[in-house]
Amino acid sequence: MTNDKPPIWRDHRFWQITAQFIAVFLAAILVTILWSNLNRNLQQLGIQFGFDFLKQQASFDIGETPITYKATDTYTRALWVGLINSLRVAIAGIFFFTTIVGITSGIARLSDNWLVRNISLIYVEIFRNTPLLLQLLFWYFAVFLSFPKVENKVSLWGFISFSQNGIDLPWVHFSPEFSALLLGLIFYTGAFIAEIVRGGIQSVPKGQWEAARSLGLKPGLVMRLVVFPQALRVIIPPLTSQYLNLTKNSSLAIAIGYPDIYFVASTTFNQTGRAVEVMLLLMLTYLTFSLTISIIMNLLNRTVQITER
Amino acid sequence: MWKSAWILAIAPLILTLAACSGESSQTTNTASDRTDTVKSRRQLICGVSGEIPGFSFVGTDGKYSGIDVDVCRAVAAAMFDDPNAIEFRNLNAKERFTAVQTGEVDILSRNTTWTLSRDTSVGLEFAPVVFYDGQAIMVRKTSNIKSLADLKDKAICVQTGTTSEQNLADQMRKRSITYKPVVFEDVNITFATYAEGRCDGVTADRSALVSRRTNLPKPEDNVILDEVISSEPLAPAVAKGNTNWNNIVKWVVYALVKAEELGITSQNVAQMANTNDPDIKRFLGTEGNLGEGLGLTNDFAARVIKHVGNYAEVYDRNLGPKTKFNLARGQNQLWSKGGLLYSPPFR
Numbered sequence: 001m002t003n004d005k006p007p008i009w010r011d012h013r014f015w016q017i018t019a020q021f022i023a024v025f026l027a028a029i030l031v032t033i034l035w036s037n038l039n040r041n042l043q044q045l046g047i048q049f050g051f052d053f054l055k056q057q058a059s060f061d062i063g064e065t066p067i068t069y070k071a072t073d074t075y076t077r078a079l080w081v082g083l084i085n086s087l088r089v090a091i092a093g094i095f096f097f098t099t100i101v102g103i104t105s106g107i108a109r110l111s112d113n114w115l116v117r118n119i120s121l122i123y124v125e126i127f128r129n130t131p132l133l134l135q136l137l138f139w140y141f142a143v144f145l146s147f148p149k150v151e152n153k154v155s156l157w158g159f160i161s162f163s164q165n166g167i168d169l170p171w172v173h174f175s176p177e178f179s180a181l182l183l184g185l186i187f188y189t190g191a192f193i194a195e196i197v198r199g200g201i202q203s204v205p206k207g208q209w210e211a212a213r214s215l216g217l218k219p220g221l222v223m224r225l226v227v228f229p230q231a232l233r234v235i236i237p238p239l240t241s242q243y244l245n246l247t248k249n250s251s252l253a254i255a256i257g258y259p260d261i262y263f264v265a266s267t268t269f270n271q272t273g274r275a276v277e278v279m280l281l282l283m284l285t286y287l288t289f290s291l292t293i294s295i296i297m298n299l300l301n302r303t304v305q306i307t308e309r
Numbered sequence: 310m311w312k313s314a315w316i317l318a319i320a321p322l323i324l325t326l327a328a329c330s331g332e333s334s335q336t337t338n339t340a341s342d343r344t345d346t347v348k349s350r351r352q353l354i355c356g357v358s359g360e361i362p363g364f365s366f367v368g369t370d371g372k373y374s375g376i377d378v379d380v381c382r383a384v385a386a387a388m389f390d391d392p393n394a395i396e397f398r399n400l401n402a403k404e405r406f407t408a409v410q411t412g413e414v415d416i417l418s419r420n421t422t423w424t425l426s427r428d429t430s431v432g433l434e435f436a437p438v439v440f441y442d443g444q445a446i447m448v449r450k451t452s453n454i455k456s457l458a459d460l461k462d463k464a465i466c467v468q469t470g471t472t473s474e475q476n477l478a479d480q481m482r483k484r485s486i487t488y489k490p491v492v493f494e495d496v497n498i499t500f501a502t503y504a505e506g507r508c509d510g511v512t513a514d515r516s517a518l519v520s521r522r523t524n525l526p527k528p529e530d531n532v533i534l535d536e537v538i539s540s541e542p543l544a545p546a547v548a549k550g551n552t553n554w555n556n557i558v559k560w561v562v563y564a565l566v567k568a569e570e571l572g573i574t575s576q577n578v579a580q581m582a583n584t585n586d587p588d589i590k591r592f593l594g595t596e597g598n599l600g601e602g603l604g605l606t607n608d609f610a611a612r613v614i615k616h617v618g619n620y621a622e623v624y625d626r627n628l629g630p631k632t633k634f635n636l637a638r639g640q641n642q643l644w645s646k647g648g649l650l651y652s653p654p655f656r
Contacts, residue, residue: 044550045410045432053430060469061478061490071478145505164507165464176507177491257493257502263469266494270403270470273410273431 038276053272054079060267062259064175075268082264083285089182089260090247090289097186098246102193107223109198120194127191133252136184140256143183144176177258181250189246196238200231232304240297247289261285342551344604347415352394355381356414359399360496363520363628363636364420364440373397377418379623380439380545383561384416386616387609402470403494406431409548416558418545420514422472433546436558437566441640441649443537444476445515447522450532452509457484457536464489466508468499473512476539500525510534514541519634557603560655564610567592567652568619570643575618578611592655599655610655620650 008014042049058078061071066084069077108120127135145164148154153163159170167174174182204227212226213219251262262282269278347353357365357377365375382392400408400419408414410432420442421427423435446465448454454463457480467474469492481488491508493499500521503511513521515537522528545562547555568574571589573581582593590596594607601607617623620643628636642648 041410042432044548046549047410047430047432059475059478061474061481061488063490063492071482141501141505145502145507149506164505254494255498257491257498259492263492263494266403267469267474267492270406271426271475273406273427275407275410 042276047273049276051277053268053274053277056272058268058271060271062264063257064178064259075272078264078268079261079281082259082261085258085264086247086250086253086260086262086289089178089185089250089253089258092182093185093189093246093250094243094293097182098189098193098242101186101190102242103197105190106194106197107201109194110201123187124191124194127187128195132184132188132249133255135188136180136252136256139184140176140180144180147176175258177253177256180256181253181258181260184252185246185249188249189242192242192245193239196235196242197231200233200235201227203234204230229304233306236297236301236304240294240301243293243297244290247293248286251286343412343415343547343554344551344557347388347554351389352396353381353385353388354396354398354413354415355384356398356400356405356408356417356419357381358401358419358496359397361420361517361520362523363516363632363634365397365418374627376440376623376627377420377545379617379627380418380562380565381416383565383613383617384558386612387557387561387564387605390612390616392616401494401496402468406433409433409546412548415554416545416547420517420543421546422514422541423544423546424472427546432549434549434551434555436545436547436555437562438542438544438649439562440516440543442514442516442541442543444473444512444539444541445518445537446510446512446534447503447518447531448510448534450530454509454534456534457481457538458486460488460510461486462488463509464491464507466491466493466499466503466511468492468496468513469494471513472539472541473514477512480538496521512538514543516628516634516636519636523633553604557605560603561609561613563652563655564592564613565617565620565623566643566650567655568610568614569621569650570645570652573614573619574622575614575616578614582611588655 039049054076055074057072058075059071060078062069062078062081064085065081066088067081069081105120105123108116109124111117111120144166147162147164150163150165153161153165153168155161161168164176166176167179201223208226208230209222212222217225250260253260254263254266257263265278265282269275272278355378357373357375359365359367359373361375363375365373365377367373378397381395381397385394386392388394398408398414400414400417405417405419405421406427409417417433418439420440422442423438427433428435446457446460448460454460460481465477465488467477467490474490474492477488477490491502493502499513500511502508504525511518515533518533522531522533525531545558547558568578571581571586571592573589573592578593581589582595584590587596591599593611594600594609598607600609603609606612618626624638624641625631628634629638638648640649642650644651
C-alpha cells in the first residue's frame with residue numbers, strides 16, 4: 001500500500017509551500033538588487049543614504065503653524081507641522097462634515113419631495129464626475145479668492161467676517177487655503193458617500209419598510225429606527241474606502257498652497273535632495289493614516305453586524 | 310498549482326532584469342561617462358522650466374526660446390553641429406534635481422541658483438554662471454509698500470523649493486519682520502494667486518519677476534521693489550561624477566563669453582577663421598587640438614558661435630532692448646566692461 005503515495009513533485013502541499021519559498025526568495029532578490037542599485041547610484045552622486053538631514057535647520061517658513069514653528073527649527077519640526085495640518089483637514093473632513101453631507105444627500109436622493117430629490121441628484125452627479133483637483137482650484141480661485149479685499153471685508157451678524165484673507169470667527173481664523181481644501185474634500189467625498197448611503201438604504205428589503213409602517217411609525221422614525229440601522233451593514237465597508245480616499249486626497253493641498261505633510265515633505269526633499277528618504281517617510285505616514293482608519297472602521301463595522309443567536 | 314507555475318514563469322524575466330541593471334551600471338562605471346550616452350543617442354535631453362519667458366518658454370510657434378534654452382542649443386551645436394538635436398523636458402522647481410540625479414535629463418538648464426549645498430549634498434555639478442541675478446519682491450503700485458519693512462504681517466506669495474523661499478525667510482528673520490508666506494508648487498499658480506490679490510507681494514529672482522510681470526493682467530500696475538535681497542548666480546548643472554560631460558557644458562558656456570571677448574559673432578565667425586590671431590585660431594579650432602580634450606571636434610566653439618551666437622547675441626535676443634523685457638546687462642556684462650563675465654583661457 002506504500003506505493004500509493006505519489007512522488008513528492010506531484011504533491012499539492014509540497015508545491016504550495018515551495019511556491020511560497022520561491023516567492024519570498026525572488027522578492028528578496030528583487031529588493032536586494034534595487035537596494036544595491038540605489039546605493040551604487042547614490043554613491044556615484046556622492047550622496048549617502050540616511051536620515052541625519054532631519055536634524056538640520058529647515059530655513060523655510062510655513063504659512064499655517066498649529067504648533068510653534070520658526071524657520072530656525074529642524075526639518076523634523078517642520079514635518080510635524082505638516083502632519084498636524086494634514087490631520088486637521090482629515091479629521092474635520094471625515095468625522096464631521098463629509099459624513100453629514102454624505103448621509104443627508106444620500107437620504108435626500110430618496111426623498112418624496114421632487115425638489116429635494118433633484119437638488120441632491122444634481123449635486124451628486126456634478127461632484128462625482130469632475131476631477132478633485134479641478135474642484136479644489138475652483139474653490140480656491142473662484143470662491144475664496146473672489147471674496148472682497150482685506151480692507152473692505154464683509155461682516156455678518158457682527159461675529160463672522162469674510163475677506164481674501166479667509167474666514168474669521170471670534171475664536172478662530174480659517175485661511176483661504178485651508179477652507180478651499182476642506183470644502184473641496186467634503187463635497188467631493190460627500191457625493192460618493194451619498195451614493196453609498198442610497199445604495200445601502202435601497203438594499204434593505206421593502207418588507208422592512210412595510211412592516212415598520214404597519215406598526216404605525218412615521219416615515220422619519222421608520223428610517224431612523226428600522227431601515228438605517230440595517231443599511232449600515234452595507235454602508236460601512238465602502239464608507240471606509242471613502243474615508244481612506246479623503247485622507248489620501250488631502251495631499252492635493254499642494255496645488256493650492258496649504259502646507260500639509262505632503263507639501264512640507266516636498267519642500268524638504270527638494271532642499272536636501274533626499275528623495276528616497278523623504279518618500280519612505282511619506283509612505284510610512286500615509287500607511288499609518290490608512291491603517292488607523294481601517295482599524296477604527298472595522299471595529300465599528302463589527303458593532304453593526306447582526307449577531308447570530 | 311497554477312500559482313507556482315506563474316512564479317516560475319516570471320523568474321527568468323526578473324533575472325533578466327537583474328542582469329540588465331548590472332550591465333548598465335558597469336558601462337557607466339568603466340566607460341568615460343554621460344558624454345557617450347548623449348553621443349550614441351545623437352540627441353541632448355535638456356531640463357528647462359518652460360514657464361519663464363526670456364529664460365525658457367514655448368512660443369506660439371511651438372518653439373522653445375530663452376537664455377537657458379540657448380545654452381542647451383549651444384551644447385547640442387558643439388556636439389552634433391545641430392542646435393536642434395534636443396529634446397526639452399519641462400521641470401518644475403521640485404522635480405529638477407531628481408531629474409538630474411536619476412539621469413532623466415543630461416543637463417539642467419533652468420534658472421537654477423548655484424549654492425554650496427546643491428553642489429555637495431544634492432549630487433549636482435555646476436557649470437559656469439550664465440546669468441547673475443538677485444532676488445526681489447513685486448508689489449501692487451496701489452499698496453503703498455515701498456520697502457521690505459512695509460511688508461510686516463502681509464502675505465507674500467512664493468514658490469516652494471526655490472532659494473527664494475529660504476532667502477525670504479532669512480531676510481525677514483534678520484530684520485525681525487513677521488509675514489505670512491503663501492507657498493505654491495506651480496509658478497503659474499503662484500503668480501495667479503498674487504494677481505487675484507491674495508498676496509500683497511510676490512518674490513522671485515528679479516529677472517523672473519520682470520519676465521512674469523509681462524504676463525500679468527495689468528503689468529504697469531505692479532512695481533518691483535529696489536531692494537535686492539540675495540545674490541543668485543544662475544547656472545546649468547549636470548550630475549556629479551561625470552567629469553568629461555561637465556567639462557563639455559562648462560567650456561561651451563565659456564565659449565559664449567570668450568567669443569564676445571574676441572569679437573566673434575555668428576555673422577563673422579567664418580571670416581574670423583582666416584585671421585592671424587593665434588588666440589582666435591585656437592578658439593575656432595583651425596590651430597591646435599583643444600576640442601579633442603573634450604572628446605569633441607576641434608571646431609566645437611566655432612559650431613556654437615555659428616548656430617547660437619556669442620553671449621551678447623544670446624542676451625540681446627532673449628532679454629535685451631529689442632525684447633519686451635529690456636533688461637540692462639548690468640552684472641552680466643564682460644569683465645572688461647565692468648561686469649562679472651570672464652572666461653579662462655582657451656589654451
